[in-house]
Amino acid sequence: MTYRLATQEDCPCLARLNHQLVQDEGHRNRMTVPELEVRMRDWLSGDYRAVIFEAAAEVMAYALFREQSTEVHLRHLFVVRHRRGQGIGRWAVQTLRWHFWPSTKRLTVDVLVTNKNAIAFWRAVGYSDYALTLEIQPDAAAGP
Numbered sequence: 001m002t003y004r005l006a007t008q009e010d011c012p013c014l015a016r017l018n019h020q021l022v023q024d025e026g027h028r029n030r031m032t033v034p035e036l037e038v039r040m041r042d043w044l045s046g047d048y049r050a051v052i053f054e055a056a057a058e059v060m061a062y063a064l065f066r067e068q069s070t071e072v073h074l075r076h077l078f079v080v081r082h083r084r085g086q087g088i089g090r091w092a093v094q095t096l097r098w099h100f101w102p103s104t105k106r107l108t109v110d111v112l113v114t115n116k117n118a119i120a121f122w123r124a125v126g127y128s129d130y131a132l133t134l135e136i137q138p139d140a141a142a143g144p
């Protein structure tokens, strides 16, 4: 397994994987792959960085994160569907911690409460529960 920082040329691939991530985590996001590609390009030209994990030139996983003054916030972690449960996610987080994330900074991730597999994963790799977002959805009938 190898890893490298993503470039703008990777954005079409990252957008396709992002689309699968949205489906797999059960997110409400309804953006299309082209829309996700535009968003990914904006993120990578700003202060986000993405790391791509590959084996035999095939993408196995990607991570997207932003480093701030006291914190590194992980926005996406995605392992391709046919390679899950093989330790790739755990290895990806270790690689990020060793090679990209300062040990002096707080590490954060947001996860949907319905995404039980991911919650189990984050706890298994060392993250602990901190905050819970609560909401009341707007009344759709009252919208514009």
Ligand SMILES: CC(C)(COP(=O)(O)OP(=O)(O)OC[C@H]1O[C@@H](n2cnc3c(N)ncnc32)[C@H](O)[C@@H]1OP(=O)(O)O)[C@@H](O)C(=O)NCCC(=O)NCCS
Pocket (backbone or CB within 6 Å): 021, 024, 025, 076, 077, 078, 079, 080, 083, 084, 085, 086, 087, 088, 089, 090, 091, 109, 110, 111, 112, 115, 116, 117, 118, 120, 121, 122, 124, 125
């Ligand atoms: C969540 C995800 C990144 C985990 O990657 P992975 O490569 O499958 O995970 P690993 O094989 O490295 O698992 C590491 C540990 O996490 C836990 N874990 C992983 N998947 C789990 C599952 N489905 N149920 C329970 N525990 C799980 C286990 O403790 C595992 O350790 P073990 O193998 O020693 O039992 C991957 O399943 C994925 O991409 N899911 C879809 C996208 C997603 O939800 N991303 C996170 C958004 S917040």
